[in-house]
Amino acid sequence: xxxxxxxxxxxxxxxxxxxxxxxxxxxxxxxxxxxxxxxxxxxxxxxxxxxxxxxxxxxxxxxxxxxxxxxxxxxxxxxxxxxxxxxxxxxxxxxxxxxxxxxxxxxxxxxxxxxxxxxxxxxxxxxxxxxxxxxxxxxxxxxxxxxxxxxxxxxxxxxxxxxxxxxxxx
Amino acid sequence: xxxxxxxxxxxxxxxxxxxxxxxxxxxxxxxxxxxxxxxxxxxxxxxxxxxxxxxxxxxxxxxxxxxxxxxxxxxxxxxxxxxxxxxxxxxxxxxxxxxxxxxxxxxxxxxxxxxxxxxxxxxxxxxxxxxxxxxxxxxxxxxxxxxxxxxxxxxxxxxxxxxxxxxxxxxxxxxxxxxxxxxxxxxxxxxxxxxxxxxxxxxxxxxxxxxxxxxxxxxxxxxxxxxxxxxxxxxxxxxxxxxxxxxxxxxxxxxxxxxxxxxxxxxx
Numbered sequence: 001x002x003x004x005x006x007x008x009x010x011x012x013x014x015x016x017x018x019x020x021x022x023x024x025x026x027x028x029x030x031x032x033x034x035x036x037x038x039x040x041x042x043x044x045x046x047x048x049x050x051x052x053x054x055x056x057x058x059x060x061x062x063x064x065x066x067x068x069x070x071x072x073x074x075x076x077x078x079x080x081x082x083x084x085x086x087x088x089x090x091x092x093x094x095x096x097x098x099x100x101x102x103x104x105x106x107x108x109x110x111x112x113x114x115x116x117x118x119x120x121x122x123x124x125x126x127x128x129x130x131x132x133x134x135x136x137x138x139x140x141x142x143x144x145x146x147x148x149x150x151x152x153x154x155x156x157x158x159x160x161x162x163x164x165x166x167x168x169x170x
Numbered sequence: 171x172x173x174x175x176x177x178x179x180x181x182x183x184x185x186x187x188x189x190x191x192x193x194x195x196x197x198x199x200x201x202x203x204x205x206x207x208x209x210x211x212x213x214x215x216x217x218x219x220x221x222x223x224x225x226x227x228x229x230x231x232x233x234x235x236x237x238x239x240x241x242x243x244x245x246x247x248x249x250x251x252x253x254x255x256x257x258x259x260x261x262x263x264x265x266x267x268x269x270x271x272x273x274x275x276x277x278x279x280x281x282x283x284x285x286x287x288x289x290x291x292x293x294x295x296x297x298x299x300x301x302x303x304x305x306x307x308x309x310x311x312x313x314x315x316x317x318x319x320x321x322x323x324x325x326x327x328x329x330x331x332x333x334x335x336x337x338x339x340x341x342x343x344x345x346x347x348x349x350x351x352x353x354x355x356x357x358x359x360x361x362x363x364x365x366x367x368x369x370x371x372x373x374x375x376x377x378x379x380x381x382x383x384x385x386x387x388x389x390x391x392x393x394x395x396x397x398x399x400x401x402x403x404x405x406x407x408x409x410x411x412x413x414x415x416x417x418x419x420x421x422x423x424x425x426x427x428x429x430x431x432x433x434x435x436x437x438x
Contacts, residue, residue: 001177003178019175020176020177020221021173021175021211042171042209044208044276045355047273047275050275053278056278058278058279059276061212062204062205062208062209063208066223069180110274114274129274131354131355132276133273
């Protein structure tokens with residue numbers, strides 16, 4: 001039996017009928033066309049599918065789409081605004097915080113959560129904050145630099161993804 | 171991978187969840203944080219016929235100090251336990267254990283009730299619950315932790331029975347939990363916990379058998395005045411840990427002794 005799921009993703013409302021077994025990550029990618037959220041493993045370890053669920057970082061491969069009913073989600077597509085990269089994205093660009101780039105959307109969403117919780121993290125805080133994200137290229141050094149740079153450019157302000165900004169305007 | 175098909179229903183109260191479990195009958199499972207269940211479903215090692223989603227039962231998400239007891243609602247997320255001032259003041263070892271589970275993303279969803287009900291030998295909270303004589307409260311009864319963890323993934327829970335609360339004694343004295351693993355987000359290869367309570371020591375071990383283990387021989391030796399390094403030699407008495415991908419039984423027994431010694435020494 002299918003279930004109706006209404007979600008707000010990156011500030012936009014979506015309504016779909018889904019099977020209970022549909023994973024949230026597949027819903028985002030296949031039904032909503034938001035393919036920036038990647039699937040890197042089948043064991044909830046790699047963190048490539050990290051998104052924000054009502055502001056909290058979660059692995060979207062470990063939730064069913066039906067569980068997102070009524071919730072507000074932010075994916076990597078919701079970070080840039082008005083053609084401007086989010087400061088975290090800009091910092092990953094400037095510090096070359098990626099190699100192949102496959103894990104990058106998950107790292108950026110995990111970084112958004114990390115900086116929202118702790119706007120001035122130490123290097124150790126950042127390393128701990130990324131315990132749930134794997135970079136197969138092992139490009140961690142520049143990823144950590146990118147988060148430090150983002151923390152500086154955001155002036156210790158909380159990471160505000162586009163949805164939350166849109167909600168504030170509404 | 172895609173899980174096998176199942177029916178799905180949301181419960182907004184414990185009563186509703188219990189009646190849904192009854193209605194779906196055998197093969198229905200409770201969905202809380204889902205961080206053990208969903209990976210198993212994706213690998214099709216678990217194929218429940220139906221899931222009853224209890225994430226909407228908001229009154230199961232709480233931390234309360236109640237005299238000499240600390241009451242934690244079953245749906246309380248690891249991140250809440252990790253950061254809770256009430257937990258840090260009343261049972262700091264539990265906040266530290268919560269912070270060692272999984273990673274940020276896992277801690278944002280995983281629940282204490284889920285870990286307890288799943289009864290994985292590598293679960294961390296069950297060790298603390300067992301060694302401190304916690305009570306597992308369900309919608310039907312109160313079960314002492316020593317009667318709850320019966321075997322690997324085996325508890326006395328009936329098919330329509332739901333864990334609603336875990337009740338710990340307050341203990342704010344010296345304590346330490348050491349979780350030995352290769353990567354931060356991993357399960358423990360072996361874990362050792364030490365907590366001073368009512369003038370004595372409580373010692374618990376994770377992943378050295380099918381259930382959590384209370385190392386009474388170590389507790390007794392400490393009570394008789396043995397030094398930590400002497401007492402900890404008893405940590406592997408009677409243990410028969412399973413051979414798994416991470417370690418063989420001899421190595422786990424070695425870790426039980428070493429980590430127990432460190433936990434006692436570092437707690438002091």
